[in-house]
Amino acid sequence: MEISNIFSSALLYNLARGPLVWISFLVFFAGSIFQILRILSLTKNDERIGIQAKDSKNKKKPAKEKKKEAILSWFQQLKLTIVGVSPIMIIVTTVFHICLFVVPVFLLAHNIMLDDAWGLSIITFSEKTADILTIIFLATALFFLLRRLFVGRVRSITSLYDCFIWIIATAPFLTGFLAYHQMFDYRTVIVLHMLFGELMLIAIPFTKFTHMFFFFIFRFFVKSEYSLGKGNRSWY
Amino acid sequence: MVKSERKPIEEIKDSIKGYKNILNIGCGGCSSVCLSGGQREVNMLNAELNTLFKAENGSQKIDGYTIERQCNAKYYYDLPEILLNYDCILSMACGAGVQLAAEIFSNKPVFPAVNTVSIGIDRDIGMYEEKCRACGQCVLGYTAGICPVTRCAKSLFNGPCGGTNGGGMCEISNEIPCAWHDIYERLKEQNRLDDILKIQPVMMWQNQVQRTTIQEPYKERYGK
Amino acid sequence: MLDNSTTEIDTVSIQHILNKNKTKMKLSLKVCAHCTMCAESCFLYMIHRKPEYMPSYKFINTIGKIYQKKGNVSREFLEKARDLVWENCVLCTRCYCPIGIDIPSMIAVGRSICRSQGIEQRHDK
Numbered sequence: 058m059e060i061s062n063i064f065s066s067a068l069l070y071n072l073a074r075g076p077l078v079w080i081s082f083l084v085f086f087a088g089s090i091f092q093i094l095r096i097l098s099l100t101k102n103d104e105r106i107g108i109q110a111k112d113s114k115n116k117k118k119p120a121k122e123k124k125k126e127a128i129l130s131w132f133q134q135l136k137l138t139i140v141g142v143s144p145i146m147i148i149v150t151t152v153f154h155i156c157l158f159v160v161p162v163f164l165l166a167h168n169i170m171l172d173d174a175w176g177l178s179i180i181t182f183s184e185k186t187a188d189i190l191t192i193i194f195l196a197t198a199l200f201f202l203l204r205r206l207f208v209g210r211v212r213s214i215t216s217l218y219d220c221f222i223w224i225i226a227t228a229p230f231l232t233g234f235l236a237y238h239q240m241f242d243y244r245t246v247i248v249l250h251m252l253f254g255e256l257m258l259i260a261i262p263f264t265k266f267t268h269m270f271f272f273f274i275f276r277f278f279v280k281s282e283y284s285l286g287k288g289n290r291s292w293y
Numbered sequence: 294m295v296k297s298e299r300k301p302i303e304e305i306k307d308s309i310k311g312y313k314n315i316l317n318i319g320c321g322g323c324s325s326v327c328l329s330g331g332q333r334e335v336n337m338l339n340a341e342l343n344t345l346f347k348a349e350n351g352s353q354k355i356d357g358y359t360i361e362r363q364c365n366a367k368y369y370y371d372l373p374e375i376l377l378n379y380d381c382i383l384s385m386a387c388g389a390g391v392q393l394a395a396e397i398f399s400n401k402p403v404f405p406a407v408n409t410v411s412i413g414i415d416r417d418i419g420m421y422e423e424k425c426r427a428c429g430q431c432v433l434g435y436t437a438g439i440c441p442v443t444r445c446a447k448s449l450f451n452g453p454c455g456g457t458n459g460g461g462m463c464e465i466s467n468e469i470p471c472a473w474h475d476i477y478e479r480l481k482e483q484n485r486l487d488d489i490l491k492i493q494p495v496m497m498w499q500n501q502v503q504r505t506t507i508q509e510p511y512k513e514r515y516g517k
Numbered sequence: 518m519l520d521n522s523t524t525e526i527d528t529v530s531i532q533h534i535l536n537k538n539k540t541k542m543k544l545s546l547k548v549c550a551h552c553t554m555c556a557e558s559c560f561l562y563m564i565h566r567k568p569e570y571m572p573s574y575k576f577i578n579t580i581g582k583i584y585q586k587k588g589n590v591s592r593e594f595l596e597k598a599r600d601l602v603w604e605n606c607v608l609c610t611r612c613y614c615p616i617g618i619d620i621p622s623m624i625a626v627g628r629s630i631c632r633s634q635g636i637e638q639r640h641d642k
Contacts, residue, residue, distance in 0.1 A: 095540065095544065096544065098540075099540060099541050099544070103417075128302065128341040128344055128345060129340055129341055129344060133340055133344065136340070137333075137336055137337055137340055139554055139557075139613065139615065142557045143554060143557070146552075146554070150552075205551075208553075209568065210553050210556060210568045210571060210574075211551070211552075211553050213568035213569075213571075213574060214551045214553065214568070214571070214573055214574050214577055215551060216551075219551055264547070265547060265548055265549065265550055265551075267544075267547065267548050268548050268550055268616045271544075271548045271616050271617060271618075272615070272616050272617065274617075275616065275617025275618075276615075276616075276617045279617060280417070280418045281418065281617065281619075282328060282333075282418060282419070282611070283613055283614075283617075284418075292541070292619055292622065293541075319560065321560055321561070321607045321609045322607065322609070325560075325607075325609035325610070325611050326609060326610055331560070331609060331611050332558075332560035332563065332611065333558070333611060358564075359560035359563070359564075360560075360564075361561075361607050362607075371564065
């Protein structure tokens with residue numbers, strides 16, 4: 058088939074495993090730094106405001122106030138957060154994101170290449186573990202797709218863009234899985250795997266994947282009732 | 294907006310003692326904005342109370358429902374039907390909302406879950422500063438936007454008392470800035486010191502008796 | 518008060534508001550993952566249980582569409598947007614976003630755009 062020939066051609070293969078790797082990582086790093094700086098520029102560091110003693114009843118506070126025992130257990134408190142509101146979604150998304158990160162980074166195949174190229178030898182998963190994690194990832198990705206298509210409230214704000222993004226995120230893992238198990242024409246699949254991986258790296262700073270940086274900056278460093286840290290930045 | 298803070302849990306629990314089915318009504322207005330009585334606080338309070346009820350093995354149970362505002366009757370449209378299943382109301386709205394709820398549902402006890410503190414501004418997340426005492430005789434135009442009723446410990450209207458010490462602080466505490474010192478400084482900056490040279494008449498405290506405010510275009514309608 | 522029944526939309530004034538807030542608004546719109554985790558934090562959504570009350574739906578279909586069209590919106594569109602930003606939202610500012618998007622500010626910009634065209638909150642309903 059013509060298309061398969063294109064993808065298995067030596068030119069594309071060499072491009073995908075050569076210059077495109079460099080370009081995609083470069084764009085990823087440069088784009089990420091750009092986005093992080095841009096995000097930070099939207100907020101400013103506030104001086105933490107001291108409590109101004111305008112309350113005339115402000116007498117000297119007693120030395121140490123006895124800490125009140127919490128009525129709710131940590132589990133009950135957790136239930137009041139988003140974890141209690143949508144537990145399945147939170148568990149699935151946590152698993153999804155963990156696999157998204159650990160599978161490519163600690164994959165044996167990737168690290169063999171890293172070792173060959175730069176002598177960098179890092180810890181890796183066994184092939185079986187990586188396989189299982191990939192399947193888990195694909196299952197969670199499928200959950201997201203089905204949710205997006207069949208849950209009314211999610212569908213109401215879904216567009217074609219969301220589906221493309223889903224493909225960009227899932228395709229590297231799917232093609233990697235197929236390549237490892239040598240299903241279909243290996244050469245075609247591995248080139249597709251590389252191209253999709255590179256596409257995803259390039260897409261990270263310029264699409265909604267930027268939530269990778271946004272999440273940490275905003276949930277930890279910006280003031281809000283939902284802040285996860287003691288951030289002191291506020292929006293301009 | 295109106296700033297309030299939640300009462301201690303023991304006080305709330307004590308007030309609803311003896312009622313089996315309680316509805317905790319939250320307010321999407323001022324209470325939500327100052328983080329004292331919005332939907333999230335309703336859920337948290339209910340979780341705490343239900344835990345305490347369970348520990349007592351009592352038959353008390355509390356549910357929650359948040360409406361847009363409790364200070365306007367038109368937002369109560371959902372409640373009559375819902376309240377058929379409850380024998381008392383716990384309201385997380387400000388004092389005004391609690392009283393309107395008590396008036397509309399006069400056959401059911403209504404208990405406040407928050408203490409209404411002030412009319413204030415949002416200084417920072419979770420921090421709210423009182424700015425206005427609703428005296429009904431606003432002199433902010435003459436005092437560079439600093440309210441002597443709220444900020445001055447004696448609510449003086451015509452300059453500081455003799456107790457303001459060298460650092461521009463209030464007589465009652467070294468940590469409280471003297472309102473009149475600040476008024477003077479700001480008026481000086483704006484070249485408006487003449488404003489405080491006019492003697493302001495004695496405040497006819499207008500907030501001793503319940504006031505009804507009717508806006509000018511509606512005065513005829515209500516026969517005033 | 519403008520008699521706005523037949524007035525043309527002043528795209529320039531809308532674009533002025535869009536430009537003032539461009540970076541924050543566009544970045545927030547881009548980074549929204551369309552996950553709908555904000556829904557349950559909105560008490561109005563909890564009452565009505567309709568997608569039109571989800572914070573994300575509200576800003577995507579007002580400020581989101583206005584940015585998409587670069588301010589070239591019709592009066593009819595803005596009147597629908599009015600309902601989303603005033604009827605479906607009380608700006609209680611309690612919206613939750615797992616990513617940390619400042620949703621109330623987006624609704625506020627939406628309101629400001631409507632107001633610039635003489636489209637204001639309806640009190641006559």
